[in-house]
Amino acid sequence: MSDVKLEERLAAALARLILDPGTPPARHIAVGAASPLPAAACWLVRKLGHPVRLSLLHKRSGNPFTEGTRELFDLTGQGRIDLFFLGGGQIDGQANLNLVGTGEWPGRDVRFPGSFGSAFMYVMAHRTILFREEHSPRVLVEKVDNVSAPGVNPPGVFRRGHAQALVTGRCVFHFHPDRARFSLLSLHPGETVESIRAATGFEFDIPAEVPQTPDPTPEELALLRGPVCDEMLETYPEFCARVFNRKAAA
C-alpha cells in the first residue's frame, strides 16, 4: 500500500501497542500538547470501538480538568492513568530520557524546552510508550547527557510502570525493564536490521525473526483520515493540515 503515509503507519503501530493484550489494560490515557501522533493513535483506538477514556491535556474546549493541570499528576499519583506517552531529545539504551539538553547541565550545548512532567509520569503511570520520529545516532544515544527521567530504578524505589516500547520513524523496539534493554520488535518498510544498527547509538537485542511493521488496515486508514482527523482538528491544526490535508474552519 504505497499511499500510506509514514504518520498513518506510526499511528496504527502505536494503536496496536496500546491494545497489546500482554500489557495492563488502557482504560484511561493522557496525551500532552506536543503529541499529535500519539493522540491520533488514541483516537483510532476509540474509533475502533474500544471504551478508553482520553484526557487531552491541551484541549481548549471541553478540557477534562476542572482543578487545574495538577489533576493529571494527582490522578497519575493514585494509579488512575494507565498509559502516557513520552519522547526525548535523547533516549538511551536503558530507556533514560533527556528532555533538558545536551552538554553540561542544564543544557549548555543545546538546550531543549525542559523535562515537563516526565520525572514523575514515567515512574507513576502504569506504562509509557516512547515515541520519537527522528531515529538517528544523535537522538538514540548510548548514554544520555542528562537524565530527565530514568528508564529503571534500583529495587526498593517505588515505581509503578516502565517504558513498554519505543516507536520511531524506522522501527519499533520493545523495552525489557528487568534487563534494562531494548529488543527489535518490527521494521518499517525499507529498513533492515543493519540499517537500524547504523542509525542507533545504543546496543539492542535482535530476535531471530524480525517482522515488518504491518500496514494500517483499510478500516484503520479510513478512520484516521475521517473521524480521527475530525477529533484532532481543534488541538492539532498544523498536524491535520500536513498529514490529512485538512484545514480547520476559520
Place this chain on the structure above:
Amino acid sequence: MTPTTLEAMAASVPDGALVAMPPDNSLPSIALAKALVRRGARNLRLLGVPVAGFAADMLIGAGCVAEIETSAVSLGEAGFAPRFSAAVKAGTLRVRDCTCPAVHTMLQAAEKGVPFMPLRGLIGSDILAHRPDWKVIPNPYAEAGEDPIVLLPALQPDVAIFHAVMADAEGNVWLGRRRECATIAHASGRALVTVERVVPGNFLEDERLAPGTINATYVTEVAIAERGAQPVALLDEYGFDAAYVADYARMAKTEAGFAEWLAREVFSDRAAAAE
C-alpha cells in the same frame, strides 16, 4: 473595588521579586508582562506554573530576568523559546529545572502553610541531583523497607500575575476551570490580575460562576487590559494567534531581531495605546 492601571500594576512589582505565572495554555497576562518590560524591571525570578511560554521568553530577552524556575520553556507549535535558549547558552540566566507536579506540590504546601510536602517519582533524575533544596527521606509510614521519597519545600511567590475574563464590583475574579491560577493566587504574597472587563454584582452569589471564581481575599489588585492574554487564547473568548507567535519566534532568533520586535510590539506608541 477600584481597578488600578496596567502601568501602576507593573510599577508595584519590585526588582528581584519572585513572580509566578501560568503558561500559554492557562491565562498568562501578556499585557502585564509587556508593561514590566516597559518599566524596565530587573532581576526578576520567574516561576513557571508548571511551565513557561511566550511571556517568559519575552521577559528574559528584555533583560528583566535573573533566574527562572520551571519544568520547561516552550513556544508550543512555534518551537523552542529563542531568547531563553540564547540566555542558557550564554550562561546569563540561572535555571532551576523542575518537573510539573513538583511546582504544583511546592505551591500547595504554601497554600496549606506547611513547610514541605512529599512527592513520588524524581529519584534517579538529574533534576533531583541539581536541587540541593529537595531532600530524600525514608517514608516514615512504610510497612517494609526504606521506601525513599522526595520532600519539597513550600514555595511562596512574592507576586502572582495572570489574566482572567472578568472582575466584579467586590474584586472577585472569574477564570473558569483554569484553577492553577487559583493555586498561584492562594500561595503568593500578592496576586495581580488583569481582566477583560469589570462587571457589576458579586460572582459568589451565582452558583454557576462561583466555582470558577477566585475570591477577592486572594486578589491584591485588578487592572483592565482588553485582549490582555493575546497572542495566547482566553478560554472561549478569543483564540491563539499562531501567526503572531510564529513571527515572534522568527524575529527573536537574533538579538537584533528581538530588539526590533520589542520596539514595534512593546515600546511603540501604537503598542502602548493598544493595551
